[in-house]
Amino acid sequence: MPQPTPLPKLGILGSGTGTNMVAIADAQDRGELPAEICIVISDVEGAPILQKATDRGIPSVYVPPGPYSAKLDETAEQKILELLNEHGAQWIALAGFMRILKGAFLRAFPDRIVNIHPSLLPAFPGLRAWRQAMDYGAQMTGCTVHLVDRGIDTGTILAQAAAPILPEDTEESLLERIHQQEWALYPKTIAQWIQGEYRIQGRRALRRSQD
Ligand code: GRF
Numbered sequence: 001m002p003q004p005t006p007l008p009k010l011g012i013l014g015s016g017t018g019t020n021m022v023a024i025a026d027a028q029d030r031g032e033l034p035a036e037i038c039i040v041i042s043d044v045e046g047a048p049i050l051q052k053a054t055d056r057g058i059p060s061v062y063v064p065p066g067p068y069s070a071k072l073d074e075t076a077e078q079k080i081l082e083l084l085n086e087h088g089a090q091w092i093a094l095a096g097f098m099r100i101l102k103g104a105f106l107r108a109f110p111d112r113i114v115n116i117h118p119s120l121l122p123a124f125p126g127l128r129a130w131r132q133a134m135d136y137g138a139q140m141t142g143c144t145v146h147l148v149d150r151g152i153d154t155g156t157i158l159a160q161a162a163a164p165i166l167p168e169d170t171e172e173s174l175l176e177r178i179h180q181q182e183w184a185l186y187p188k189t190i191a192q193w194i195q196g197e198y199r200i201q202g203r204r205a206l207r208r209s210q211d
Contacts (some may be wrong), residue, residue: 008194009038011089013080013097018049019179020095020116020186025056027187035194039087041080043072043099059087071100081108091194093186094148101148111200113148114193116186118178120144120160125153130175139165141174143182145189147205158198158205159189 010033012021021040027033040053043065053060063080066073072080081104084092094115106113119129121144124136133141142162147155161181165174192198198205 007034007036008090009088010035010091010093010190010194011084011087012037012040012049012053012093012095014040014042014049014095015044015047015098016049016096018047018052018095020182021049022052022056023183024093024095024187024190025053025058027191033187033191033194035091035190038089039083041083043076043097049095065099068099071102072105077102077105081105084108091190092148093190095186100152103150106148106150111147114158114190115146115148115153115155116182117144117146117153118175118182120162121146121153121157130178131171134165134169134171134174141165141178143178143185145186147200156200156203156205158193159185161185 012024014021024033025037028035028037037058040049040058040060042050042062045062050060050062061083063076065076090112092109092113094113101113117125117129119133120142123138124132130141140162142160144157145159146153146157149155161184163177163181192207197208199208
């Protein structure tokens with residue numbers, strides 16, 4: 001009897017609440033993501049993303065990040081790579097992962113790591129991007145799914161969704177509006193990316209169906 005083709009495996013790295021991880025897992029459950037989340041890894045002990053993964057039966061592991069605040073030390077990077085390999089991860093999604101990934105990590109998954117950022121890049125890279133947009137007086141912001149490269153939020157843009165900044169917005173209400181966009185955009189873009197729908201041309205990612 002022919003064996004069913006195994007689904008591509010997706011590893012997720014996150015440092016925080018894990019709402020995007022949940023949105024990805026929900027999309028998988030609805031049959032909208034042709035992939036299996038094989039492991040969730042966090043650099044923050046007790047981060048809610050770990051418990052949320054455990055609750056769904058997804059293996060979840062805390063890896064101590066080492067002494068630096070903005071990057072992983074070599075031991076942590078090696079450990080995370082080992083775990084991803086052990087669990088067969090072929091694609092990686094960052095979901096609120098707060099450390100920069102270095103060369104060895106990026107080389108292990110060339111063009112196979114995506115991130116979601118809460119602004120319309122290239123505007124407002126870095127931390128608390130929704131707050132930056134609000135303080136700047138922008139009237140429109142949103143979220144961006146992009147490939148991860150060596151820079152901070154500089155990789156090729158795969159998809160974006162806009163969210164207005166309203167006069168009555170607080171930081172919380174704006175973040176909530178951006179989150180709503182993220183939960184729809186991220187799983188959909190990951191599915192398209194894993195299915196090979198993107199063709200990279202210089203800085204541009206073109207959907208094959210739009211050719
Ligand atoms: C999201 O807003 C994402 O854009 C940013 O980190 C946040 C993660 O939230 N990179 P959660 O952990 O998915 O709830």
